[in-house]
Amino acid sequence: MFDISSKNQKKVHRSLLPKIPLPGISPLPPGWKGAIFGVSLVTLFICLVQASYYLGSRGFQDYFIGTVLSLLAILGITGLITSGLHWAKKMPSRYVWFLLSSICLLYLSFLGPLPLSLSVLFCIIFSFSLLGSLVYRFIKGSYRETSRWVKVTAGTGVAAMCIFICLLGYWLTSEGFANLVVQNPLQTVKTTNNYSSSVANPADPGPFRVKSIAYISDPTYRKDLDSQGHLTTEPVDGSAFVDNWSSRRTNTFGFGPEAMPLNGSVWYPEGDGPFPLVLVVHGNHLATEFSDPGYAYLGKLLASRGFIMASIDENFLNISPYDDLFILDGLEDENRARGWLLLQHLKTWETWNASKGNPFHGKVDMQHIALIGHSRGGEAITTAAAYNQMTTYPEDANIKFDYHFNIKSLISIAGTDMQYQPGGQPIKLQDINYLSLHGSHDMDVNSFVGANQYYRTCFTENSDYIKSYVYIYGANHGQFNTIWGGTDAVGVGNMLFNNSEILPGEQQIQAAEVLISSFLEATLKDNNSYRMVFQDLGYAKEWLPETMYINNYWDGKTTTVTNYEEDSDPGTTTLPGGRLEGDSLKVWKEDKVKMELSDEQYNAVFLEWDNTTVTSTPAYNVILPDSAVDITDTSTIVFSLANLDTEQDVSAADALVDLTISVEDKNGNISHLPLSKFSPLLPMLEGVLAKRPLGFFQTIKEPIFQNFAFNINDFVKADTNLVPERIDKISFIFDRTTKGKILMKDIGIRNDQK
Structure with missing residues (x-):
């Protein structure tokens, strides 16, 4: 035995001392060391970039301190978790530790819809772990004594991972892989000869x-x-x-x-x-x-x-x-x-x-x-x-x-x-003008929750207040603010989103200027000419950028016939004494409207028809009460519809829904007009928020109500025998589109020309 306590004893060479392994920690094979290096380096790089977005504007000192403390906190937390998982022994504890740390840090960087974020995290961690493992084993000579087949396989794996990482990098740094396609722009669905106005462009x-x-x-x-x-x-x-x-x-x-x-x-x-x-x-x-x-x-x-x-x-x-x-x-x-x-x-x-x-x-x-x-x-x-x-x-x-x-x-x-x-x-708002603007490609407030407040805004009867919303296809969240711009997430989190399918920034600002200026002119300066913009967006089609819009409108001059909020009986109207009737409908019910990500707050009637399965034409009839509805030749029938066909292809020939609106007086005179005289019903607008091919992880497709307004005078022109004051029935006849699913809400009579 060596007397290591003796001052005269010669120093013992380290190689002669026994190796005492630390409890629970075994030597790490080269492949796992490489995997740690690979995934740690890419994680550190991404985190430093993301930290610059979060903290860079505070100065270098706060950036450095905040980043280091965050890294240490994540490493500490995941180290504790790793200790608890060590019993599994399926992977070296040190790799599990760094893996968990990387998952936490990368998720904080790529904040987004969970399935989308996890998909990207898996690709990053798997590819860099495998690449790091293979490269490190090559460097350490682990393949020197192996067969040619093993060497070729390992080399192929390195090449495949390099190619995959390059493709992943290209995918992350690209804007997206499809441009915004506008199938039915406002300028097409609103015909030119219906609109003439002497008011100037409010923008x-x-x-x-x-x-x-x-x-x-x-x-x-x-x-x-x-x-x-x-x-x-x-x-x-x-x-x-x-x-x-x-x-x-x-x-x-x-x-x-x-x-x-x-x-x-x-x-x-x-x-x-x-x-x-x-x-x-x-x-x-x-x-x-x-x-x-x-x-x-x-x-x-x-x-x-x-x-x-x-x-x-x-x-x-x-x-x-x-x-x-x-x-x-x-x-x-x-x-x-x-x-x-x-x-x-x-x-x-x-x-x-x-x-x-x-x-x-x-x-x-x-x-x-x-x-x-x-x-x-x-x-x-x-x-x-x-x-x-x-x-x-x-x-x-x-x-x-x-x-x-x-x-x-x-x-x-x-x-x-x-x-x-x-x-x-x-x-709940009472007697205040309200306008809500929202984009189909909003990657922050994904669901159109502004519609909730629209329906919680009410007016005193016969007042001058108005409310409206405009849903803009292709608009995102940030471009309404020039500082926020085209990115709705922070830093590298934007790499998940489909920025190629949003409106150009100048067009989104143009839409905001037209709509906001029009609303303020109408409500603060009482310039009623600009109310027409919200009653029928066709009046603004020469001012607005070419895309699809869905807008809704209501005012204090409108008498509500039915808004489907009064009770659970599908046969009654909100206005006492009225009735609702359905004929040959596949679905007829009243229920809450389900939006993509918001709570259900307002009701509508659900209507579905299929002319190929019935012998008579499907119809939905509104029987007006004997009194309390004032109708003249200057009145307007108003209502709002939303397309509910989620399977419909927006580019299909029958994507635009049409039907017939008819009115009948007590003398039996009936007059018909097509819905498309005002506008066809647009399909559900789909916002693909995540980059393709992962777009299905974050796609918004909601029923947005589109307002319609039919002047009684137009019905009189179609049938001169019609007596406006004696109209007692309004019918929606589903004879122009073979089958469809829609929601209907807010049927009323507007008398704003008194």
Whole structure:
């Protein structure tokens, strides 16, 4: 034995000492070492790139610290998980450890629909693990003594993995593999001879010279707004409207929730005024990449047309991965603050308008106010409208409200819905104009939830209020804001999405300008000529980009015959005394409308027909009550339809559904008009959000209601014996399309020409 305690003993050579293995850890074969290197290197590279999107705008120090801490946290958590799985012994524990770490880090980078993200993660991890394993074994000489067949197979595997990784890289970095195909654009389904109007394009600049100014509470936070001549505002205490504001967030922005700043960029017309006031608020985005400058295009346009527009800064309420520990310790319930802050801005504008010496003294028409919100901002404006009418804060009645501004119009752009419900109740709007815009290729707010708020907006009978929505084929979430642009996810997560099938950015902005400007002209300036745009989008077909649109419309001048919300009896109308009858229909029932990803909130009637299986023509009849319906030759029959045929090919010859609308008076006179006189019913518009061939993992195809309006005078022209005042039956006859599935909602009589 060696006496290793003796000072005179010679040092023992390391090779003579026995190798004592660590408990539970065996030597790692070269292949597994290579697999670890392969998957770790690609994961680290992708994470560093993604971290630059999340943290790069904070500076190198925060980027470095945040990235290192995140990596260490993931490695620690997955190390613990690996220890628990070590008993399986099917793979070396160290590889399992790094594999789990890679899965977590890659998933945080490729956030998206779970099946889509997991498919991409599997391809990355499998290919780089196998490539790393094979290459490392070659380097270590593991194949020197093997047969030629083994060497050829291993070499082929390396080549195959290299080719697969190149193809995967090309797939990830491409925009997509199909262009947007518009089968039935608005310009085709709306014939030219039906539309003539003398009103100017609302997206054209108006006669006013545009000026701009900023207002800020703290110039150290928004140095970009700290321009010469800016206005100064006092911060407000919003601590009651947001939870879990961390000290990290305070350190980043320089203030806490008790001192939220009132910042905004203003575009306004040169002149005495007073001019209607429009506030625009963004949604959730990286807090350190300011979103409010992205609506400058709207500010310049609206100011030139005689509006004051302010783009509001609420970026400090947005996601901040560094401050929020990514998603582990973020803000809670901040949507309340988004709406409340808009009212605080209005208080500031009210003060300025009344203050001599202020550049806006007497120039603001506080009786004509509109709020525009994008994404979560689309929900913030409805929260503001709800708070505006309340006496106390629903979550703490000790906080009193006394706003009562004359907010006349709301415009939601790709808005969220019901992320916040005051007092646990969905927001219902009464007597306020409402417009919602949404895109079929929205890769953030995938489902058209703005339709929910549309149906929760009601008017006093015979009032001048209107509501509408426009569903734009090919529009995405971000291009309504020039800062957000064509990517709806963050960083490398965008590589999963099908950006080749979205509208060009300038066209999406063009659509927003036309529709938003038209709505404000109609509702804030009472320019009724622009109401026609929403009653029938064909009036805007020369102004809008060439794509497909589905729009809906209702106003206070319309008497509801049936909206299918009154009871569960398919034979009764909402208007007392009316009846509903079906004949030879394959399906006839009333039920909730199911959207792709949103809760079921409103009812419709489900109708299906197949003329090849029946002897009489299928029809759906509305029998009007003996009284309470005022119909003249200037009245209009209105209703909305949605295509429900999910199997229909949008490019098929019978993709456009047609049917016959007939009216009958008490004398037995019947007049018929085809649905296509107004417009055929468009098919369900499909938004393929994920890149092909994985598009089936994320495809949106929803029933969107399309409004139709038939003038009674047109029926009289078709049958001069018809007596409008004695009409008692409206029929929908399914004789022009052999078979189909549709939803019907909101049948009414409009009398807006009185």
